[in-house]
Amino acid sequence: MTDTSFQDMTDFEDADRGFVTALKPGVVKDASGRVVWDSDAFAHLMSDPAPATVNPSLWRQGALCARQGLYEVTDGVYQIRGLDLSNMTLVEGERGVVVVDPLVSAETAAAGLGLYRRHRGERPVTAVIYTHPHIDHFGGVMGVIGEGDEVPIVAPEHFMRHAVSENVYAGTAMIRRGMYFSAFGTPVGPEGQIGMGLGMATSSGSVGLIPPTLEITRTGQEEVLDGVRFVFQMTPGTEAPAEMNFFLPERRALCMAENACHTLHNLLTLRGAQVRDARVWSRYINEAIELFGDSADVVYASHHWPVWGRERILTFLSEQRDLYAYLHDQALRMMNTGYTGIEIAEAIELPPALAQAWHARGYYGSVSHDVKAVYQRYMGWFDGNPAHLWQHPPQAQGERYVRALGGAEKALEAAREFAADGDLRFAAELASHIVFAAPEHRGARDLLADVLTRLGHGAECSTWRNFFLQGAHELRNPITHTAIALASSMTSALSVTQAFDSLAIRVNGPRAWAERLSILWRITDLAETYRMELSNGALIHHPDPKDTRADLTLTLTKPQLLGLLGGRGLDGIEHEGDVGVLTRLLGLLDEPDPDFAIVTP
Template identity: 45%
Template sequence: MNRSKLALLVAFSLVLPHSSLAATQSKPASQYTKVANAAVLKALPFSDRQDFEDAQRGFIAKPDTVTIKDSQGNVVWDLEQYKTYISIDKDAPDTVNPSLWRNAQLVIQHGLFKVTDNIYQVRGFDLSNITFIKGKTGWIVFDPLISPETAKAALDFINEQLGERPVVAIIYSHSHIDHYGGATGIATTEQVASGEVQIISPEHFTEHAVSENVIAGNAMGRRAIYMYGAMLPRNAKGGVNGGLGMTVSTGLAGLLLPSHEITKTGEKLSIDGINMEFQLTPGSEAPAEMNTWFPDMKALWMAENSTNTMHNILTLRGAEVRDALIWANFLDETIDTWGSQAKVKFQSHHWPVWDTENIIPYFKKQRDIYKFTHDQSVRLMNQGYTGEEISEIITLPAELEQNWPTRGYYGTLRHNSRAVYQKYMGWYNGNPSNLNNLPPEMVATKYMDFMGGEAAVIKKSQASFDKGEYRWVAEVMKHAVFANPKSRPAKELLADAFEQLGYQAESGPWRSVYLQGAYELRNGVPSAGGTQTATPDTIRAMTPDMLFDFLAVRLDSAKAAGKVFDINIDFTDLKSKYTLTIENAVLHHSQNQVAKPDVALVMSMNTMNSIQLKEFTFDEAIKNGSVKISGDKKQFNEFLGMLDDFNFWFNIVTP
């Protein structure tokens, strides 16, 4: 039996690339792009330099270089690549939106910073910040980055600068990988088991950390290649900024399971002499998330519920739509609870805001960017406008438009308004033509025929390109490429349009999406690098129910059609028993075992995990006695043969 039959591809919370794409065939900014970017300089308050003061306030020290490697010598984080062309004293090049460039200049400010007494952050060592709270004896660490290597480097650096202290607790603010993946670099499972290190999280953290991207993990992972831009070349025509940080690190993320979950707003903890009070905010920026108040320091930790950008209501990599109204309501609760007391607010990305007179207005605009997007999108929706129409109509009032912390560096008003529409109305926009419309490849051929053929379409599109009509060129040429994916002229023109749209984008993810699309049109789909499947820690944290739900979406219905059988599985270490049933080309699981299965397996969940991790094969597990099988083994082999293996590098900009 091929060991890959039970090797599961799961959980792409973030895709972590291992190499950068070559900067091949990138073209300069067009005259229209130069004009568009120059207009941004006139439209926004670039003379306001407060963010630059705040991003550098409390600076203590920084390493000479920030290039972090794993134990094999592979680079997992390299800020130096960005520092060669991004600095605080350089004007935006023609190929970068000046507002995005400004954000990159701020985010690249790195090193060790003092937030307030006993609170420190190391910034610029990963996509997110790592925060250290100085207790009586040790460090309480908030959100230990993506990679163990980057988290350890940050811990080593703060110990070097401020004196060595042990880690006594790690607090996860929420269930996204850039807030827990590095935990294994600063603590061990043995330290957690002994109580030497506490792991604190919001309730349901583990469930969401493990499962959020399991079911749709392959598709989300592929699209994350586009969203995060980590494979783009490091130059002014490539990756500039991810909106929340420069990009993502590439280490093997770990997961230390919580020893205590916060279950209600107002719950208080005292750890190593540090008093904390928590506000649960489920369903805001993450399905499991919480803010933290430090009453003795009048400091408010905002997790990722308020960063110095408009955030995503729906991420471009794909996810469930977030609730903009709930998000705004939680921020309102924060203002009412601690706003008048807070002397500093800080969070897992970007830089803090100090002083109550600045914090309350900041919070109100953060609240209102989500409330405005929700309310005005729903208003237009109820007037009969579709998501696409709403995104074209909706505009921010001047007080939000001219406010740097609500600019669209990560989320955008255009795609967030569509997300609000999607949450309420779904994919169908009400027009009967779109109820059963043709898929892209079929419609593309028809369009080309109706529009006079490929040569005529390319000629007309080139004329539109020469007028700077890049959105229109992208709309038309996607059909040309899908009608004839071998057409080099069609792919080149579409890539050129994507590239100029990327150069104009204020959002880091939008820029990355366009430029990755341009790269793949010109060079083809990558075949290696870029993927990071679920780590061993993530796989071992899966429950049997999570595992079986994932097996169900891997079931090839054509192979399962007409088959009816039961498989009993007893997990000896969990003392739990399951039946997997195939019928109607659907896989079900139940803890109500059938009395007479077609095949029965007895094993530990640890053995199942070892098989998933390819530490040994299913047949080897039978031979060494770690799996006991009875009944029709061929039936089980047939079941394994029904499970799909997903191709990560599926096409996106070509059929």
């Protein structure tokens, strides 16, 4: 891309179009006064030139994402942008407003809704839509409605299954990796955080979930919410396992959820998730063109800024479509000629038209890790080389590399030479081996931190930059405490099976090998019965058991069940049998560690 192309102002004009007002100051606090969001910290991106410590293309993206406030998309459709990682869309109806994707935290969602109401009136929230089950699209729901509010909550089929899978089952690991994904512990500024490519950062307020009351199950399904007609398109397996776009025919406005944004997205996010399907992603974008392309005057998404005008919309969507199809098909072509995922990532090039399209650049995803994800989806973790079938884990590898190189000092000298020669990638790999072999070696930690910093400052992909810089930060400082925790309202949204699953994944298998116990759970408010059995270290449960014999029978409501699993005890719960069984079971559970080490052993 030529230097002059950085002067293209079209995106900046689109990002500013429809601006109504900003939140001033751009700071959101929780009830205790703790700052959970600070958009003002990123305001310098919009006025300062790109420094040497930031890739100029990524700085440009940051300047676009740093804009915050209330924006009019089209008549009766508004967005809150720049007050969290995602956008919150507000569709005006006959009696009030339909809220789409209420941000990460209740505090930022409430602040955004308040900003809207100050300029559009005290309209009640008449419906909520979750486009998909990522936390930045539902976590702030308690900031726009309460649990007892009788409004429809609309989501794609299987929303709850995947919301729980990502945010509860693997939630601790994903949120910890998410600290690197967002560089949460590094200071905001040219040396550190300058955004996430998809938005600036994630808020750190109260996260909740109110389960959907209306499922969208098929493309073409129409629902009238507060007098507004919504036409839905199901897009499972794209940016999320359960996702949907929707079209507003009377507003001629197409919402692409997170399926077409101003960046190459992730096929496998670095924070961890299920691998996404680039093939169907491309096909669903093409289906959106077929279904709505001739009728839409504006296309907008749950991140970034809209695109207006028929010709520009079709160009934008078709290039996004081609981007995912190309990565998928070329990765398969090269895979079938013997290339591994790492080799494909080094060799693949985008067509010039896509490489030069700003919205196709890798600010959030990257060509490199996306084609590795395609390889993983089809071939798994193993590249077929038997030498890679049974490798040592990182600490054992590090010890052997250091020994083979003649000790930590000689290995460190070699790593410094690679760094001095500009081979930062191998310098980082070698220095990491030393750190894992000798975690307290200050010279190795300092060199690795320096190399990771240099890699971060050169990265166009924001999430790569953030991983590099957060790793450097944690080599020099204590591990950053994970600030985001799932609120009790997230737990209350779980089904009984999901609550029991959450218990089962905490059982310490080796300590439970010799234990055998059984519990019968009678959930009175749901009229459900479950039998739970622990054997061979596995905690199994199933509904409507034929055999109702058990060491302990508990009769209780679902709220009492959740309270019991949360440590509140048996007060008020009817029980029969050996209550010691419950103590034995709870004694076998491990507590998740939200602050586990990543860049060190």
